Amino acid sequence: MTRTQVGIIGAGPAGLLLSYLLHGEGIDAVVLEARSRSYVEQRVRAGVCEHPTVELLTELGLGDRLAREGLPHHGFSLRFDGEDHRIALTELTGKSITVYGQQEIVKDLIAAHEAKGWPIEFEVSEVDIQDLESDRPRLTYRDPRGGARELVCDFVAGCDGFHGISRPAIPAGRLRTLDREYPFAWLGVLAETPPSHEELIYAHHERGFALHSMRSPELTRLYLQVAPDERLEDWPDERIWAELALRLETSGDFALHEGPLVDKGITPMRSFVTEPMAYRRLFLAGDAAHIVPPTGAKGMNLAVADVYALSAALTEWVRHNRTELAESYSDTCLRRVWRAEHFSWFMTTMLHVDPGADEFARRLQLSQLRYTASSAAAATSLAENYVGLPFA
Numbered sequence: 001m002t003r004t005q006v007g008i009i010g011a012g013p014a015g016l017l018l019s020y021l022l023h024g025e026g027i028d029a030v031v032l033e034a035r036s037r038s039y040v041e042q043r044v045r046a047g048v049c050e051h052p053t054v055e056l057l058t059e060l061g062l063g064d065r066l067a068r069e070g071l072p073h074h075g076f077s078l079r080f081d082g083e084d085h086r087i088a089l090t091e092l093t094g095k096s097i098t099v100y101g102q103q104e105i106v107k108d109l110i111a112a113h114e115a116k117g118w119p120i121e122f123e124v125s126e127v128d129i130q131d132l133e134s135d136r137p138r139l140t141y142r143d144p145r146g147g148a149r150e151l152v153c154d155f156v157a158g159c160d161g162f163h164g165i166s167r168p169a170i171p172a173g174r175l176r177t178l179d180r181e182y183p184f185a186w187l188g189v190l191a192e193t194p195p196s197h198e199e200l201i202y203a204h205h206e207r208g209f210a211l212h213s214m215r216s217p218e219l220t221r222l223y224l225q226v227a228p229d230e231r232l233e234d235w236p237d238e239r240i241w242a243e244l245a246l247r248l249e250t251s252g253d254f255a256l257h258e259g260p261l262v263d264k265g266i267t268p269m270r271s272f273v274t275e276p277m278a279y280r281r282l283f284l285a286g287d288a289a290h291i292v293p294p295t296g297a298k299g300m301n302l303a304v305a306d307v308y309a310l311s312a313a314l315t316e317w318v319r320h321n322r323t324e325l326a327e328s329y330s331d332t333c334l335r336r337v338w339r340a341e342h343f344s345w346f347m348t349t350m351l352h353v354d355p356g357a358d359e360f361a362r363r364l365q366l367s368q369l370r371y372t373a374s375s376a377a378a379a380t381s382l383a384e385n386y387v388g389l390p391f392a
């Protein structure tokens with residue numbers, strides 16, 4: 001049996017950043033992760049850090065490689081009717097975003113833990129939360145050699161993503177979930193080729209949505225809207241490039257740079273919110289509590305905002321025995337979560353082709369795109385949400 005103040009399940013951005021913040025406040029925490037270190041470090045996920053995320057990581061001393069290797073972006077393109085309509089983020093808001101892969105943040109956080117000797121246990125299995133009704137919840141699990149282990153905690157942070165065990169550990173009837181399914185998914189690829197444009201391109205085309213993004217001057221990240229039940233086997237590289245070329249076509253000078261595809265995957269699209277985000281001494285953060293469709297690039301940024309609030313709440317409780325911030329944790333987070341849910345839903349519905357949409361819905365969609373591209377007020381609203389609203 002081991003003791004810790006905060007037992008954290010999951011070594012994604014939520015769990016790792018929470019552990020980093022707590023240790024920084026002198027609070028003891030242990031992270032338990034089902035996968036191996038190399039798996040979580042290599043997993044290709046989101047790539048856009050909004051302004052408040054970059055500021056926080058920098059303030060915390062986690063911004064060195066981000067500043068060196070991250071790509072600052074001051075605008076992006078909405079591409080429709082074969083033309084680019086630039087959303088000038090910095091002109092409209094004074095702020096920018098930084099393209100820096102989620103797994104790079106994960107690598108930086110793991111390296112910081114290693115340097116300080118803060119514990120992360122990888123490749124654990126059968127993690128379970130016991131005695132959740134008491135003031136000493138326990139995490140039982142198996143270490144990589146199969147040995148039974150037990151971690152007695154003052155608090156548990158469920159940072160184990162959408163498919164984790166934390167959310168289902170809360171008694172049925174204590175949680176409400178609200179969700180939306182979308183009639184499409186994203187096929188995402190990483191291509192070993194320089195980006196075809198200096199900025200991100202969100203393209204709306206009658207054949208479906210496409211996104212041109214990047215990871216570095218040598219690596220392009222691209223996405224295609226596909227059917228939710230689409231199979232990867234049906235998308236050989238040539239078909240992916242042909243479809244991207246069609247959907248990204250413009251009347252301006254644009255040539256898609258092709259190259260070897262080094263990662264391919266299909267991601268379902270959903271919106272999902274759990275209310276409240278806490279039960280007794282268990283606090284949910286990140287994808288364990290909420291999912292947004294990736295069109296607004298908000299998933300990782302919401303995880304960061306959650307654990308920023310959670311670390312403050314737990315610090316107040318541990319240091320001063322004050323529970324107000326912990327009691328308001330869920331409400332504080334959910335205000336930001338619902339703003340991001342709306343924005344992500346808005347970007348998704350504005351840009352994708354809904355196979356069930358009638359002619360009226362299609363006209364509305366096109367009108368919204370044209371309005372966003374031509375009105376400074378509409379573009380500013382989009383830009384303000386995209387670069388990220390300030391943390392609570």
Ligand code: APR
Nearest residue numbers: 010011012013014033034127160161164286287299300303
């Ligand atoms: N026991 C231990 N670890 C677990 C368990 C379990 N039962 N279940 C899941 N995990 C681990 C996963 O292997 C993963 O490493 O929890 C971690 C959760 O990390 P993420 O899925 O990255 O979630 P989060 O940290 O909330 O970050 C949100 O992820 O999906 C993206 O776009 C989303 O960028 C956002 C980010």
Ligand code: PHB
Nearest residue numbers: 046047213294295296297
């Ligand atoms: C990405 O680069 O992976 C990316 C960028 C913008 C999005 C979603 C994903 O909206």
